[in-house]
Amino acid sequence: MSTGMYEGAIQDLIDALGRLPGIGPKSAQRIAFHILQSDSEIAANLVEAVRTVKERVKFCTQCGNVSEETECRICRDPRRDGTKICVVEESKDVIAIERTREFRGKYHVLGGAISPIDGIGPDQLRIRELMQRLSDSTITEIILATDPNLEGEATATYLARLIKPMGINVSRLASGLPVGGDLEYADEVTLGRAFEGRTNL
């Protein structure tokens, strides 16, 4: 990538685009030429959008979700149930849960999961902030919605160990069979979990 074929500005743009996730040198070149050939208004909008996102978007002081104010829309909403907090790894997970329309409580974004091999421990996540929120006695339930992989499970185990002694109800998202799939293709871990968490009819 460092051996640029084009001169000056166009190569700078290709290099900048190439650093984005999922964009290789070929795609970067294609996007750069698309921008070059399109109306200057489209380019100006793009520049403006990139600038404002960096300027305006902050992290909610309460839950750590992305927000344009000091507190995010969900934390500010008085209709949301403040007694329940759903703990997730990333802001993207908040949106995924919001899409279900099942949960009307508030969120807490950890910013990742505990993974000692990558140097991420409890102190690198927003766990201290969560514990601070829990000192408010109105909170009665914590739903741990970390990813259903080992890092997520271990993070949930760690949090449960911290929170349970406080007398707060701690629950973990169920895991099991994906809707719309065939049983025979399920892996043994997922199928085993589905068995463990089966429900009475």
Add this chain to the structure above:
Amino acid sequence: MSASQTKLYRDEAIILRTQKLGEADRIITLLTKEHGRIRGVAKGVRRTMSKFGARLEPGSHVDIQMHSGKTFDTITQVEAIMNYGEALTEDYQRWTIAHAILETAERFTQQEEEPAQQEFQLVVGGMKALAENRYDSSLILDAFLLRSLSIGGYEPSMTACSRCEKPGPHRYFSLVGGGSVCMDCRPSASATASSEALELMQALLKGDWDVAEKSEPRHRREASGLVTAYLQWHLERGLRSLPMVERA
């Protein structure tokens, strides 16, 4: 590459580390029985519908089929032998120890594709002992670290002086000097070690669990301190998971 003619190859492996790649893929670092440490791409494993994502988690012992590629090999099929990691997430302390074991194994197999059968067997054994909760988990970790050092050619001396071979036990322990050192040979920055801690380390290295389990907590702490300091000195760069291990 040893399997360049066939393109497809099969091996037994333990998963050391996973990293996200692109939208839904992962790069999986594996320690295999025949091919040493390799990195492979697992496509689409982060999607909820993935058929083998659950088997490709750190600590899993798997039977794997790979397709050799230019930069990375692609993982095409996975069968679980034992999902050790799955059993360990319910116990935070043991899970952090599992991570320390996996990271150590990665560091001791520096060269990719260089067969490391002893280290492989050692990791499998360590994960098994940990998942079955067979011994005190802190002792399992120290035993694993000592044996990894031994396989790597850095076995510390725990009885005779490492310099003049004068029979011990000696009171001094030197990271630079290769373990136990006698009064006359000791370098200036030597630590002191109790004979009980050295005896415990010897027992852990040789797999004498009866002796190891009878040791007192303070000697276990001392031995852990010596082992980790010795390990960090030989690895040059510290292990990231080790400070996060909760020692009993």
